[in-house]
Amino acid sequence: MKIRIAVMIGLVLSGSMMAGHALAARSAAVGIKEFKFAPTALEIRTGTTVTWTNRDEETHTITSATGAFASAGLGNDETFAQTFTRPGTYEYFCALHPKMRATVIVK
């Protein structure tokens, strides 16, 4: 009896650990500072949620070059999140400062 319970507990624990590890791989971050996206080329797996955080006081946007996604104007410390469900290379720029360009590469 005791052994069976122990085995069951062991299985439940390892299951949740696996789920935790999978979640960590599904999110990524891009920082915006001094009018630059960092990293400029972000490589992720499908299903990952990317969160951009604006560290500048100036407003910036995350605007897809193809119209796939577009944030509102982000103020200081404001964020925007986008989940990428399809592989591809997603170019984006800031609508206020179009020289600010970067990509998300989804594999």
Added chain:
Amino acid sequence: MDRIDRRGFLECMAWTGSALVWTSTGGVLSSRMVRPAEAAEDTAGAFSFVQISDTHIGFKGQANSDSAATLQQLLDRINALRPAPAFVLHTGDQTHGQKPGAFDTLAEMLKGVKTERIFYVPGEHDVFLDGGKEYLTRYGKGTVGEHGWQSFDYKGTHFVGLVNVLKYKGEGMGALGQDQIEWLEKDLAPLPTSTPVVVFAHVPLWAVYPQWGWVTEDAERALTSLKRFGSVTVLNGHIHQVLTKVEGNVKFHTAMSTAFPQPAPGAAPAPGPMKIPETDARRMIGVTEVKLVRGTEPLAIVDSTLG
């Protein structure tokens, strides 16, 4: 504010002035704003107007915790001018990031300005979210094709408001577009060369610092159509500091913001708001008064800071 239609506005202006010699007085002159002696300068034909720029309603940062408050203090200074300015030009970036409510807040505040009329051109902050839809709904009426550009005459001086933030893509510089340039050429064509011309637009029409987008990529043809005039003044905003340049008969002048200063070209990694204490920033924000005195006396451009 009551809308005076263009014909009525022009009919008020009976004076035909003589040609002007242009000089400018830049820099910090905070005491000039309220001098009793200025009342004596209100001779026939003399007038002044005020340029405010980059009010960035909605901005809150290190250099300014309340952009509406600093604007109100500057509007109070404008209302203390004697004589009152004939009109006010707002050269764009009314809002900070088209923040909800910001357009309304500014419109409400400007109702308290003691002047006949306010003219507007947009900044990129006013149009980037929706290609200018909200801005033009509010300020497009009465402009050419409701596109936002416009011209008017006041006491013999021709004023032209240009929009250089709606084609704001690609290299991230200002751009006028073919339609507007062609309209400008036609608009200027009938004017005698002796007509003083004042052009106002958000992004500088001269190459202040292209690396930061502080230039209008197709301004060359527009500036060519202005070259024949005896005196041209170009008033811009966008860079949140006073810079001037003279090229032949054309005098370029950029205004301070009423909200926050930006670094000198190349003096920082990027052109955003300077991160300095508010007390320091007060000395770097302000408004511009342009006085036109009759005869051959100089036209004075006076920049005044809040602190």
